[in-house]
Amino acid sequence: MKLSFSTNGWSGFAWEDFYSMAKDLGFQGFELHDVGRSVYHGANGPLREENISRTVRHLASLELSIPCIDAPCDMADADRQEENINEIKRHIVLAAQLGSPYVRVHASKKDNADETSEAVLRACLETAEENKVAMLVETVGAYSDTAKLRDLLNIFACDNIAALWDMSHPYRDMGE
Numbered sequence: 001m002k003l004s005f006s007t008n009g010w011s012g013f014a015w016e017d018f019y020s021m022a023k024d025l026g027f028q029g030f031e032l033h034d035v036g037r038s039v040y041h042g043a044n045g046p047l048r049e050e051n052i053s054r055t056v057r058h059l060a061s062l063e064l065s066i067p068c069i070d071a072p073c074d075m076a077d078a079d080r081q082e083e084n085i086n087e088i089k090r091h092i093v094l095a096a097q098l099g100s101p102y103v104r105v106h107a108s109k110k111d112n113a114d115e116t117s118e119a120v121l122r123a124c125l126e127t128a129e130e131n132k133v134a135m136l137v138e139t140v141g142a143y144s145d146t147a148k149l150r151d152l153l154n155i156f157a158c159d160n161i162a163a164l165w166d167m168s169h170p171y172r173d174m175g176e
Contacts, residue, residue, distance in 0.1 A: 002029050002065065002067050004029040004030050004031055005022070005031065006031040006033055007032055007033045008031075008034075013039070015045070019058075019059060022062075023064060028063070031066070032070065033072070046058075047094065052097045052098065056097075056098060056099055067101065067102060068095075068100060069094060069095050071103050074107060074141075075106065076110045076112065076141070077110070077116070078112055081120060085124060088103065088124045089124055091103045092135070102136050104138055105120075105135050105137055106141055108142060114152065121137075128161070129158075129160050134160045135160060135161050136164035137149060137153070139164065139169050140166055141169075144166075144170045144173040144176075145176075
């Protein structure tokens with residue numbers, strides 16, 4: 001297991017800040033949130049297609065990794081289902097390029113969360129398998145109810161769809 005922190009909410013920081021803090025504080029990596037930000041893709045950005053290999057080598061030289069990247073879309077949003085599928089697939093490919101084994105996905109609390117989430121995961125599964133990346137369904141929103149999450153995971157019962165346990169939401173939201 002690697003001790004990492006998430007860049008969620010760290011909008012005022014530069015790329016260098018993330019790996020410097022991780023190294024200085026004894027972390028082994030950091031989870032990337034909102035990879036569409038200009039800090040990642042601007043001039044000489046570490047996630048620009050032409051810079052990804054250099055980024056991976058640099059992090060390896062620091063003995064750091066990116067264990068997970070976040071797909072910020074709401075996979076339960078039926079109105080944006082196709083866009084969400086495409087976004088998650090892009091994140092899966094990026095994760096593979098970065099050597100990251102996981103992409104975090106989530107579903108808000110919506111009545112159709114199970115049906116829509118299942119369809120989105122099913123549409124992304126082949127891309128995840130081909131790239132050897134697992135989609136981690138976070139225990140927030142619709143899936144802070146771990147019985148619902150269990151039922152969703154049991155539909156697939158595969159190595160490329162798993163749970164990301166955010167302990168506070170099942171406790172706070174569902175009384176678990």
